[in-house]
Amino acid sequence: MSRPKNQNYKGHGLSKGKEREQRASIRFKTTLMNTLMDVLRHRPGWVEVKDEGEWDFYWCDVSWLRENFDHTYMDEHVRISHFRNHYELTRKNYMVKNLKRFRKQLEREAGKLEAAKCDFFPKTFEMPCEYHLFVEEFRKNPGITWIMKPVARSQGKGIFLFRRLKDIMDWRKGTAGKKLTSLEAPPARSTVNPSGSHDARSSDDQKDEIPVENYVAQRYIENPYLIGGRKFDLRVYVLVMSYIPLRAWLYRDGFARFSNTRFTLSSIDDQYVHLTNVAVQKTSPDYHPKKGCKWMLQRFRQYLASKHGPEAVETLFSDMDNIFVKSLQSVQKVIISDKHCFELYGYDILIDQTLKPWLLEVNASPSLTASSQEDYELKTCLLEDTLHVVDMEARLTGREKRVGGFDLMWNDGPVSREEGPPDLSGMGNFVANTHLGCVNDRNNQLRQLFRSLQNQKKVSS
Amino acid sequence: MLQEESDLSLVIAQIVQKLKGSNLYAQLERQAWASLQRPEIKLQSLKEDIKEFFKISGWEKKLQNAVYSELSVFPLPSHPAAPPEHLKEPLVYMRKAQGSWEKRILKSLNSMCTELSIPLARKRPVGEQKELLNKWNEMGTDEPDLSLFRPVYAPKDFLEVLINLRNPNYENGDSLSFRTHLGLIQVPLKVKDIPELKEFFVELGLTTGQLGIDDSTQVPPELFENEHVRIGQKVLAEQDSAAAQQYIRQGSPTALRAELWALILNISSQPEDILYYEQLKTNVIQHDLLVDSLIYKDVKLTASNDDYYFVFEDYLYQVLLCFSRDTSVLGHFAYNSASPPKSYIRGKLGLEEYAVFYPPNGVIPFHGFSMYVAPLCFLYHEPSKLYQIFREMYVRFFFRLHSISSHPSGIVSLCLLFETLLQTYLPQLFYHLREIGAQPCKVSIWFLTHRTVP
Numbered sequence: 001m002s003r004p005k006n007q008n009y010k011g012h013g014l015s016k017g018k019e020r021e022q023r024a025s026i027r028f029k030t031t032l033m034n035t036l037m038d039v040l041r042h043r044p045g046w047v048e049v050k051d052e053g054e055w056d057f058y059w060c061d062v063s064w065l066r067e068n069f070d071h072t073y074m075d076e077h078v079r080i081s082h083f084r085n086h087y088e089l090t091r092k093n094y095m096v097k098n099l100k101r102f103r104k105q106l107e108r109e110a111g112k113l114e115a116a117k118c119d120f121f122p123k124t125f126e127m128p129c130e131y132h133l134f135v136e137e138f139r140k141n142p143g144i145t146w147i148m149k150p151v152a153r154s155q156g157k158g159i160f161l162f163r164r165l166k167d168i169m170d171w172r173k174g175t176a177g178k179k180l181t182s183l184e185a186p187p188a189r190s191t192v193n194p195s196g197s198h199d200a201r202s203s204d205d206q207k208d209e210i211p212v213e214n215y216v217a218q219r220y221i222e223n224p225y226l227i228g229g230r231k232f233d234l235r236v237y238v239l240v241m242s243y244i245p246l247r248a249w250l251y252r253d254g255f256a257r258f259s260n261t262r263f264t265l266s267s268i269d270d271q272y273v274h275l276t277n278v279a280v281q282k283t284s285p286d287y288h289p290k291k292g293c294k295w296m297l298q299r300f301r302q303y304l305a306s307k308h309g310p311e312a313v314e315t316l317f318s319d320m321d322n323i324f325v326k327s328l329q330s331v332q333k334v335i336i337s338d339k340h341c342f343e344l345y346g347y348d349i350l351i352d353q354t355l356k357p358w359l360l361e362v363n364a365s366p367s368l369t370a371s372s373q374e375d376y377e378l379k380t381c382l383l384e385d386t387l388h389v390v391d392m393e394a395r396l397t398g399r400e401k402r403v404g405g406f407d408l409m410w411n412d413g414p415v416s417r418e419e420g421p422p423d424l425s426g427m428g429n430f431v432a433n434t435h436l437g438c439v440n441d442r443n444n445q446l447r448q449l450f451r452s453l454q455n456q457k458k459v460s461s
Numbered sequence: 462m463l464q465e466e467s468d469l470s471l472v473i474a475q476i477v478q479k480l481k482g483s484n485l486y487a488q489l490e491r492q493a494w495a496s497l498q499r500p501e502i503k504l505q506s507l508k509e510d511i512k513e514f515f516k517i518s519g520w521e522k523k524l525q526n527a528v529y530s531e532l533s534v535f536p537l538p539s540h541p542a543a544p545p546e547h548l549k550e551p552l553v554y555m556r557k558a559q560g561s562w563e564k565r566i567l568k569s570l571n572s573m574c575t576e577l578s579i580p581l582a583r584k585r586p587v588g589e590q591k592e593l594l595n596k597w598n599e600m601g602t603d604e605p606d607l608s609l610f611r612p613v614y615a616p617k618d619f620l621e622v623l624i625n626l627r628n629p630n631y632e633n634g635d636s637l638s639f640r641t642h643l644g645l646i647q648v649p650l651k652v653k654d655i656p657e658l659k660e661f662f663v664e665l666g667l668t669t670g671q672l673g674i675d676d677s678t679q680v681p682p683e684l685f686e687n688e689h690v691r692i693g694q695k696v697l698a699e700q701d702s703a704a705a706q707q708y709i710r711q712g713s714p715t716a717l718r719a720e721l722w723a724l725i726l727n728i729s730s731q732p733e734d735i736l737y738y739e740q741l742k743t744n745v746i747q748h749d750l751l752v753d754s755l756i757y758k759d760v761k762l763t764a765s766n767d768d769y770y771f772v773f774e775d776y777l778y779q780v781l782l783c784f785s786r787d788t789s790v791l792g793h794f795a796y797n798s799a800s801p802p803k804s805y806i807r808g809k810l811g812l813e814e815y816a817v818f819y820p821p822n823g824v825i826p827f828h829g830f831s832m833y834v835a836p837l838c839f840l841y842h843e844p845s846k847l848y849q850i851f852r853e854m855y856v857r858f859f860f861r862l863h864s865i866s867s868h869p870s871g872i873v874s875l876c877l878l879f880e881t882l883l884q885t886y887l888p889q890l891f892y893h894l895r896e897i898g899a900q901p902c903k904v905s906i907w908f909l910t911h912r913t914v915p
Contacts (some may be wrong), residue, residue: 228772229598230836258772262599293770296486303839309716345510439677 030059034369039383090364102330122219145220199409225351235351243337245412252440258293301437404442526702530727541689541692550798559865601774612828642881652878664710672712719840726853741783790822794854798866
């Protein structure tokens with residue numbers, strides 16, 4: 001049970017043993033009105049609570065979290081869909097800081113080669129505080145394109161490309177002047193949009209009163225991999241059940257989001273060519289809403305395999321695994337690992353023409369609104385499987401390596417596809433237990449899983 | 462025995478004649494001359510030595526592939542006195558049906574032309590040419606006003622014609638009897654039954670491995686997949702067309718598919734192929750055809766309207782617009798029951814000297830035509846190669862899916878085969894569909910005309 005906000009409550013309620021007991025019904029709460037609501041309502045034994053009712057499960061939005069988490073008491077079994085300080089990973093400036101720090105640490109501990117595995121994010125500078133460092137780098141590479149992104153906005157808002165210092169000097173003057181007045185987007189609370197996607201991460205956790213908008217300047221990837229002449233990025237889902245120890249699951253499905261217009265570097269003002277957020281593409285004159293511009297990852301993987309062969313694809317996907325793991329490891333020590341918390345991240349990955357994957361950003365609230373029938377199915381299954389892994393019904397043994405479309409990617413160490421004890425020699429044929437873009441026969445797997453769990457219970461009872 | 466031998470020598474002579482005009486012949490000749498420099502070529506045994514040289518250097522294989530390619534479209538042996546239209550289609554009533562269908566299509570096209578007052582063809586002004594050249598790689602962004610255009614016909618219209626086909630020599634009587642087909646196709650063509658199909662598709666048998674089935678996640682790759690992939694790579698290394706065709710009957714590994722198909726179709730991007738494509742592109746830039754608008758409309762209505770986001774829209778224009786202007790496609794009408802429409806220069810109606818084929822390739826696109834090209838875009842990204850593959854596939858296979866003929870791989874036989882199989886093995890389903898007014902052929906005509914490659 002949970003206590004509503006403004007009540008500093010501790011210690012009430014039944015003291016529960018270590019064993020998780022099965023509950024007759026699970027009370028859930030959420031303010032999102034999209035696929036999540038459908039999934040929650042259809043889950044057997046789950047009932048919705050509204051307003052101030054007590055809940056066992058809350059899929060909250062980040063603004064509620066910021067205001068209420070610290071003074072909400074949660075029983076042991078209660079689960080909530082965010083970590084208190086997720087922004088360490090999901091706000092662009094913090095993520096960059098954490099990654100840089102982690103990289104240095106790796107270099108000290110394991111050498112340059114190991115540290116080089118962290119080179120999956122383009123050179124990034126926080127603005128305005130790292131402005132001078134940025135200018136130094138800028139001067140070293142004249143003529144390349146840079147991208148300016150606000151740290152805490154989403155859906156492509158406020159992003160622009162530039163090649164000349166002059167362009168951002170004007171901008172800098174502009175922002176400096178705006179420091180004390182409100183900026184274009186409402187800074188503090190994010191309004192929950194019932195029909196829209198929920199990528200809104202407001203500028204939360206402000207230490208100062210004045211809502212200064214921070215930006216990052218990042219080296220723009222000028223040679224993206226193109227399909228049909230178009231740029232695209234990948235959306236991949238990673239479910240983190242805990243940070244200490246780090247337990248992360250990778251979902252097999254995901255999608256590639258295409259820009260609706262053909263890629264060219266000649267017009268860096270054309271937002272529609274470069275930004276691939278669905279939200280931006282939706283406003284493009286070419287956009288046809290019923291269709292969306294997405295490819296499922298299975299199709300993307302097969303397409304690449306037919307063009308480059310299976311080995312190159314294996315390498316690419318294992319490089320992506322590396323991105324997920326290293327990014328999570330870099331914030332492992334700073335994120336408050338509360339056992340009530342889990343989080344479903346939406347990773348945005350860009351592939352360049354050498355088939356190298358780059359991390360664009362991590363979203364704590366990936367959009368759960370469906371843009372097409374195919375998308376609806378993907379998100380529904382994703383959420384169902386998320387709830388299976390969270391396991392409010394206490395059905396799992398905790399030793400599973402696969403639940404539906406989720407594969408256990410990291411369990412305080414790499415997880416191998418093979419059964420039996422891990423080959424710790426470091427050599428040998430370690431194959432990671434990830435299947436991104438592979439066949440997702442989740443229905444079969446879930447059926448077998450729950451059947452065997454039921455049998456186990458019968459045997460042990 | 463003698464007859465067979467003389468038949469064979471006739472075939473050989475015809476193929477040699479055909480190949481003499483090809484680029485391969487010129488290359489072989491050049492190679493033969495160049496090989497005289499080599500030390501192993503001796504004057505005494507010139508013929509054998511050059512043959513040996515061709516074998517080792519892979520040129521014999523190329524020749525073999527070319528011969529194989531010619532054989533695949535070679536007409537079946539026929540009576541020496543048979544007129545050329547028998548090569549196109551031996552049955553008179555089928556020929557007549559195809560002829561009247563063609564007349565209908567042309568009428569429809571001509572009336573659209575007059576209604577909209579758009580010429581069948583016109584030369585583009587220089588400004589427009591420049592614009593089109595700039596936009597060549599992104600023609601999908603064009604949004605011309607296509608509201609007045611309508612497709613010349615759709616598969617369902619074509620199906621109506623097939624339904625009304627009757628063999629005048631086959632008297633069914635006015636009343637329905639057990640001899641009347643319950644399905645839509647009412648012509649007595651011979652179709653294979655299950656035992657014959659099993660023999661024909663022997664590689665799909667239960668005891669033979671296939672990719673797509675025997676490489677699924679549960680099956681260890683050592684059992685079939687690894688070996689099959691290895692053989693595939695070997696076939697590609699050998700560059701043997703016939704072997705590739707046999708190999709692919711057990712499925713193609715994803716990574717090898719593009720190359721295998723190209724090998725089977727004997728497509729290799731030679732400089733002259735690329736030049737030829739560029740020439741077609743120039744034709745597109747210089748002249749605008751009415752069928753271009755039909756193509757645009759079709760792409761927008763079908764491929765671009767896909768539920769699963771078709772990203773290669775631009776490729777479709779680059780292929781189809783060029784295809785319409787490719788007169789080499791006219792060659793396939795020798796064995797196609799259809800004939801290319803003729804158009805006359807204004808004022809010279811009926812005068813053969815002023816007749817041209819319209820469109821230049823003789824193929825009028827219908828609703829869904831662009832779907833023939835769409836799947837190929839996933840495999841081929843170089844426009845001239847994609848073009849070649851599509852053109853070859855069209856003149857070997859796809860044309861049979863929209864012309865009326867008695868050929869066992871033609872659409873009439875395919876529909877009849879489908880209905881017969883369904884009726885024989887799933888009679889309750891067949892009957893039920895009929896009862897609810899969903900004749901199986903009507904339901905699946907789109908599939909049959911687009912997804913089956915004979």
